[in-house]
Amino acid sequence: MEKHNEHKTLNHKSSKEKDQITNRLKRIEGQVRGIQNMVENDRYCVDILVQISAVQAAMKNVALHLLEDHAHHCVADAIKSGDGEQAISELLDVFKKFTKS
Amino acid sequence: MEKHNEHKTLNHKSSKEKDQITNRLKRIEGQVRGIQNMVENDRYCVDILVQISAVQAAMKNVALHLLEDHAHHCVADAIKSGDGEQAISELLDVFKKFTKS
Amino acid sequence: MEKHNEHKTLNHKSSKEKDQITNRLKRIEGQVRGIQNMVENDRYCVDILVQISAVQAAMKNVALHLLEDHAHHCVADAIKSGDGEQAISELLDVFKKFTKS
């Protein structure tokens, strides 16, 4: 399994699934814009912080969805084709990033 | 200290500070758009997940900056003016949200 | 407010409150011993991991309880006596540790 991943793609996703993910990301993008307005309009810090934690929770859910999908497809396929070691290490690296961020 | 906060503002922030925060949020907004493109272009899940954890880390830093500023200004002022109990409870509620999200 | 804290104590806690916290910590200590037995008895990894996350959640609750108590007493007192800056910075440092651990 090549170290650099540009040849590996997400093509196990249906376009409907991809639309669902991009729509969630568009909503998050809008939330981030909304937080900018709150800062520009001197809104109370706690109200802004509550919105930021909502964005964090929404992003985490997108990540868990992608992680689940990746594990069931890319990692499982890699293990079946004898490439399991690296795929599992990669999965755990991603997991460690999320327990820190 | 009124429960509903629209009368309380962020006005202890200089416009320079506010610009810094909104610029950071604009960069995050751009990163979220970038992730949408990665999904649309079937980029490898792990690469997308790495970008999502970068957004999470950037948002957390904005939150910590706001939290620090809020504690040193709004909470300290509230305590000095005898309104400390509610200001501290509010601060801890925000803490709890961030240790969950 | 001296940097080193051995002169500052927790004495705003009633002995009843202290007993409650130490009892919770004793239960956590027992849980950690239980996890050792699970490892020694070759229990299934996922069952062990579920127990570890229960210990993490229990420890976090003890921490949030102490944090709340610290903010309402030590930090509030420090602010009233003009030592707010350092007390708030200390509180935020603790908070940052918990969003990482």
Next chain:
Amino acid sequence: MEKHNEHKTLNHKSSKEKDQITNRLKRIEGQVRGIQNMVENDRYCVDILVQISAVQAAMKNVALHLLEDHAHHCVADAIKSGDGEQAISELLDVFKKFTKS
């Protein structure tokens, strides 16, 4: 793969590895006892909170070690023997627990 796990064991671990994990858990057990003493001796809250976050970090490292080992052995074996779906879902459930605790 049976839902209830008492037939599945950790037996892919050498006794040396198991000793390493139980020794780390014994150290954590000692740290928790140390925190009890700090509370009983009215030590400063921030010092206690710093010790609690050290226990959290140590427990998380034990968990990551077990998770890595579980993924490379139990999950990989399950996928190779055609039981991948449940093994991966179980792994992701553990992920989710740790991003919340």
